[in-house]
Amino acid sequence: MDFSPSPSVVVTETPGALKHLVKQQTSTPLSLFSQVNLASRSPAIQASEVIPRGQGFGTIHGNVINNDQVDLIIPGNLELQWTVESQLYQPEGVTSGDQGYYGTHVFPVGGTDIDFSMIALDKVSGARRWVVRPGQIGQGGTPMVLNDMQNAGKVIYSGGLRGVFAVTEKGEVRWCTNTGFGIDTPATSDFDTHIKKRLWGINYHQPTDSVIAVYGDGTVLAFARETGELRAQYRVEGDPSVDNTGLNLPEPILEGAEKAIRKQFVPEGANLPEDARIFDTIIAVALGGDMVVSNYYATDPDSDRIWVAATLPDAADGIEDGVARFGALHALTLTREGDQFSFETECAVPFEGGSASTPAVLPGGDRIYTSDKDGNALAFDQRCELVWSVNVGDQILGSLAVSPYDNYVYASTGSGVFQIVDHGNSAELGWSANLDGVFYGGAALLPVAQLVSSALAEAGLSVPVQLQASNIEISTVAENALVLIAGLGFQMDPQRSEVFAPLVMSVTMIDRMTGEVINSTPAREESIAVIGIDNDGSVVIGNSPLRRGAVVGVTEILGNGLLGEALADLLPPLTGGVTKYAPSSRFDLAARDAVCYAARKVLAWEVGRDSAGYTWLDSPEASSYQALTGQAVEMLGLARAVGEISSDTYAGVSYLISDARESALTGDFRAAHSVLREACQQLD
Template sequence: MNTRKVITLLLIAAVGFAVYKTFFDDRPHNPRVFGPPAKTEWKPVGARDVGQHGYSVIPEPTTWHAIHVDVANSDSVWGVAAPMFELDWVAEAAYFVGNGPLLDNQGNLYFSPQFYHGERVVLVSLDGQTGQRRWSIPADDEIQASSPAFILNDPENPGEQIIYIVGYDRVMALRPDGSTIWHKTTGLKLSAEDAGNKDKTKFHSLNYHPATDSLVSITKAGGMFAFNRKTGDLIATIGQIPGAPAISGTGTNIPKFILNRVDPLMDKAFGKTDAGLSLFSSAVNYIYGGGGMVTNFFSIDPDTSRIYMAATAPDAEDGTEDGRSELGAIYALDLVNTVDAGNGGLEFQVLNRKTFQGGTGSTPALSADGQRLYMSDNEGHVIALDSELQEVWRVDVGEPLVASITVASDNNELYAVTAKDVIQLIDNGDNGSRSWTAELTGFDGYANVDVQSNALTATATANGVVVMIGGGKTILGRTLMLHMGIGLLDRKTGKLRYFAEGREDSLAMSVVAADGSIYVAHSPLRRAVGKALYPDLTPDVTGGIARFKPIRLDLLARDAVCAAEARAANASNLDKAAESAAINTDIRQIKILLKQAGNAIEKAVDDGDMRAEKASTLGDLLAQSAVKLTPANLELAVTELSAACGMFD
């Protein structure tokens, strides 16, 4: 039997199976009910990884200030996520949002839409509690589009923050109220030869380079820029990553009949791209046709200011000079003073480069002390490098990784995601080991869900790991997403502590706010295919930002208090001289957790989830512990924190 007949028979069988499942599957719809989760038994053990930098400019990792939380791209926050939550609202549904949102220290949201249906805007700010629009920056002749936002503290005005964006035309600094601090033209102009190359004009988000007090960005085509943080002036010679446009390693094509169904659906929801293409076809062309040099964000070590960037290798290194690269590469760079460079004597210099088989779409992520760099390739490997890009170990997880590695500062924990699973890995120093694979069972009992899988980058918090779970069907080994929801995993076991169904698929991150809320940027590509093939089994695709609000605030207070107690108890046993940096960072985090607990206690009383008498006793214990949060008195603080945590038994 020839290959064409085999494929035809498989397609007929798949279509027949799909018809049966759609019209004749009479399974009852009996969704799993998630009650209040018990306390987690996870605890930090030993000294955490910690850097030596301060927080006058770089914010504490209380929430998303950059597209992967911070300058090192950890995807890890110090607070707790709500242990129970529910979908609250969806705002700005006309926009396809591939990144974000980010939050300032007042809880306001910021996102830059990639596609739209109607009003064209560069940046939108929302009220984090209500979803109401606060302000927006319209696209005009000065700025047509921008990178995702980036937020830093304002050291000249302690307690205030500044929001930065960069587009091909302009770089801007804004106050949280929408007022402009400065805006500068980049001075860039496309040549006739590059006029059709959109990668030349698309910037990745800004990041912060402490040594030069500058904002660094890179285009998808590998152009590197550095702007003065205070003024927006270009301070370095424009650099260029020495890679070549990528060639896809899969060779896969989306069947035409799927494109013909999905493209009209996406056009109706979001309109076409700037190039006049349907959004889905445009994404497919990029993914399977290659073309980009840099497909994701980059990291900067806040201690050394070294820049780490995943891109492609130079053209000839794959053995064929054809203007394309089949190899991935990780680059270590810095902004270096040179006599010959203009613009203040700074230029980008490549310090080290490591090439590898199989490209990567992941952002390189740094350990908190900057001594380890973690990345993934398209062949299923999690790779740990030292700061000089020497490989220390690699772990084959058995299938391609689809996002950046999440790096927790405690217990050497890493979280890797594939299209199916969330996997906890442990960095043992000279080797990496696999600890657990997550329980992704949020859609158990759904009549139309045959398969469940991971759908987004994992977020490490002080009380678990926030994940997105997709539910749907499979055809020929491919998962068709029909539903999505947010789950909270236990960091010790990988078991699902809680789950709530959401509204839409995302290509962004699971964003956890300082109050425990969870936000999701809607960017439906996978669910658009599910909608096109199973139109009656799933809602229409939609864009915008969704909020999952905390419920049972008494449990949020419990998780924050108990996380603070566990951290204080561990820190009190550390060597005060040898581990002073770790202890002081623990104290910083404990203060964040106590603030989070205090706010949750107040709201829990208002909601009727906690008696006022219990709240008063808890408040007294937390206040007594707070004054003892010094390295010398941590043992005393543990007494009150232990009593407070015990009140939730």
């Protein structure tokens, strides 16, 4: 453990001449979206003392079931608070504990400051608290955060091909276990192994109290959560997938991207193999070519299932040529007999071309959601049988976001974000997010388009530069909004929607009722990670430029000429690390949203509790209610501190929240709803 401070600087601004194109509002409306029925419920999660509830992201996709959802509101007036550790390429984001944010990165170059496998950041300042040295070959996946059963607080789990470890938020090592793979070379001396056999992250298996590690070659390990004892090892039967990660772009563009990426993410004097291609490595991480497993996975706490999207053996496609063209959703089980633990494959669902999606599980395990390469959102039952399929018109990025409080699933693609209404045995498309409301358009964009077109032509790429708004990230579901990253840019490869080049980006909130924009704020950098949420509703993102690497790379090709300098003035330079977006004003509106949604939770329980079969304290509504009222109290304090509400209003609303809590504990939910609605109206 290294507790030394970071040599990198903290950046608190968003550079680039185009950030003024992002539409921002000072006052945001209260969404009318509301929960109607009782939530889908996981009895195991509700009863667990290990799995955090009602908090921010504890795994890469929020929680162990991967539904990219939080029981919190997102404040409507987010602004960039800081960007730190700019040399770290973070394709999987960070998780939130009580004291810090936790992440890893792709290029732990030996002999440099970034030679580490995990980092802890202070939540307020972004300062480095500690790192785990040295880096590991095959390190990857966002660290997992679980409750600490020995002391109050959290334990963080991460690792690589050499070992898996658990540390407390104070930086105390609980355990570190060798994987037994026998791979101990420096990470950046063997890029092929480092990327294609990389760890896709740690997850938690509730039935056996084990932490699970899944690797790119299909290897699966289980460790005892408390001691780190290696309990079982397995390999998903599959062969490396077809490598279709290459981009159809002119060689000068690719060379420029390589130069731009190296300048930002490879420290000066770093010793790398002569044939190392950093940009190609990043594409491989993003698109998962030549791997058996190319994404994260889900565990179902209410069964012993572990859901993994992986390939099938080469022979399954009828052409034995060393690569797999078929993939599958695999349902693994981990069972215990006495002191012995073992994995098995319970069932599998094949896909032609495989799946680029992380499986997501509905609480309770009745539905497992994923997607195929043809743009179909798919729902399966626990027997691996298809329940429904809905085509969204484009390949789905990452994972489907699933809300347990209604029947909605959200699909993010390179062309937009789509609401899917799950009717049980069938589903249909709802709204598509209106991204035209994110950026200003019109005649002001013509000079920008002309400049970009001329620069690309000079670099050897002739494509029509028609500036448009597009989605560039997996979305996250909050109580009041869907959060996404939008980009204003153009298609570098018109045949592939994901090869979209953003010139300016925004963190955008979408109304879950209508698909319309609530508000946006300029984003510092592109990300191929996820949109992480902290306990207070702040948005915390791991920066990982890919598409922008190609665009900024054009400035490397053009150099200091007039055209190159003009393009460089438009585009902010690449950055890595972590950026935090938090409210700096209108805390009163954030408090309003939290209180109003807490009132809606109590109302949903009051209406549906007779059919529940469990108590209020055992309900998902209670977990969400507690998170929302806690968030409201925090935002009220900030609103009073900056003069947005009076001391009398603060005292009155705080009293109503306390009164509602007492009413809920005594079972008078009608009274709890009434006083919370009054608090909501006072703040509206």
